[in-house]
Amino acid sequence: MAEPVLSIRELRKNFGALKATDNVSLDLRPGEIHALIGPNGAGKTTLIHQISGAIRPDSGAIEFLGEDVGALGMAARARKGLGRSFQISSLASEFSALRNVMLAVQAAQGSSFRFFKPVMHDTSLTEPALAVLERVGLAQRARLPAAELSHGERRKLEIAIALALGPKAFLFDEPMAGMGPEGSKDLTGFLDGLRREAPILLVEHDMDAVFALADRISVLVYGRIIATGTVDEIRRDPEVRRAYLGEHA
């Protein structure tokens, strides 16, 4: 089997007495969509935060592309190729959609200490950014400030920014949240193709999307992974049905 792209070992994180991440190990293999599901407050976002470097685990290891990235900050991990989206859209709200994506393009080119050339006339930034907006269907809205986009459009912009980084792995935290059935279906098709570019660790509550997309599923409950397996294995797992899937399976 191919080496995993991302590998998490025995990760722990407590908030006071709360075990938000309780001895979690999981990996992300090349080309796969690994879905992370679980009830509200299970610790999914907290786990994504630790992988992306937004918060520090209390203990455990995070290996990315064969390298321990535990000591690196969020920006350094992004530069290594971890592209994430946020459950609650986190954008430069005054900037247009285009400029939000251009920021990612500029970061990917590794060149933020250039002081004189105007970005809006720099086709090495605008063209790739527009191409990415086109891919997610936001090209028509490129010039609008992020704050003026609809909720669904902001969710797409989150994805576009991650895409523009050209990352080696995607971490998506509930990309479908609040997108409506139509939006979710579109996005499901989009993510399906995206796994060929880089594997995806996908946190999602939309079970139709998860069952349609996931190569493997891990179920997180009270900070612990209670099961990992294929869609069928997870659907049949009695413990998973009791803890989470009951209403979905």
Add this chain to the structure above:
Amino acid sequence: MTMSRETPINLVLAALLFAMPFAALALDEPFYVTLATHMAVLALAAVGLNLALGLGGLVSFGHAAFFGLGGYAAGILSTHVLNMQPLLTWPLEIGASDQMPVIWLVAIAVSGLVALAIGAISLRTSGVYFIMITLAFAQMIYYFAISWPAYGGEDGLSIATRGAFPGVNTAVPLTFFLVCYAVLVAVLVLFALVRDSRFGAALQASRQNETRLAAVGIGPFPVRLAAFVLSAMITALAGALYADLNRFASPSMLSWQMSGELIVLIILGGTGRLFGPVAGAMLFVLIESVLGGLTERWQFFLGLILLGVVLFARGGLIGLVAGKPRHG
């Protein structure tokens, strides 16, 4: 640079400030030449702060430190020239100079180094802590200056002759105004370039959402530190001109009131706007001289105006006239 709704008002402000000393001379009111120079120099100082505060959201309450360092650079160089002492004798001998470009370089270099140190520490904090720590550093430098008798202590340093500029006579008030005005215009061009550059994009993103910036792989800290240093250098350049204008480097240039004044200028004019500091400085100096001539309590009225701006016109004068900024 692109035309925006701001451009016409910017041009009007630039023309007004430029015309003011000529009108003053035509009307035989030479005092207003000095007033216009005062506006240009304060505007320049605030353009510096605007880079950190307006673009980067870094509310430095210690920029008087850099303004004063610039002023003292001018004062100290001039003192050495007057006494014919070298500036440094060890490790190598460096002579003093009365040439403005040299004075400016010294002001910029010294303040840049000091800002690097202050920024490296202060920028580890944010919000109120950042405000307080920048204030604390500036106060340290203030007390250092007033307790250093070699350079005037509490009395400050007077400058016997204004710095020279190749090819012109800076002792002529109008000429000195034109030098200051040219520097202001050059720095405004620089500000606009930086704002629209990749660095400017990262800096403005760090103000809007630092998590977003980090998530795309740009660490906010180095971006902020570079902005803080650049910002300090510009304010120091203004300080050098201010001391030359008054022929005096005063410890009050280093005081916290000065830091506050620079923030007030920016808020009055329009935070983060290219000409915000220019509008703010013109208004401020006007209020100071007009109301200050009528009543001792002019600051009370300044307070009222500031209150009005904060409550009803968050974008300051520029925002009032040109609306919200567009970011392309």
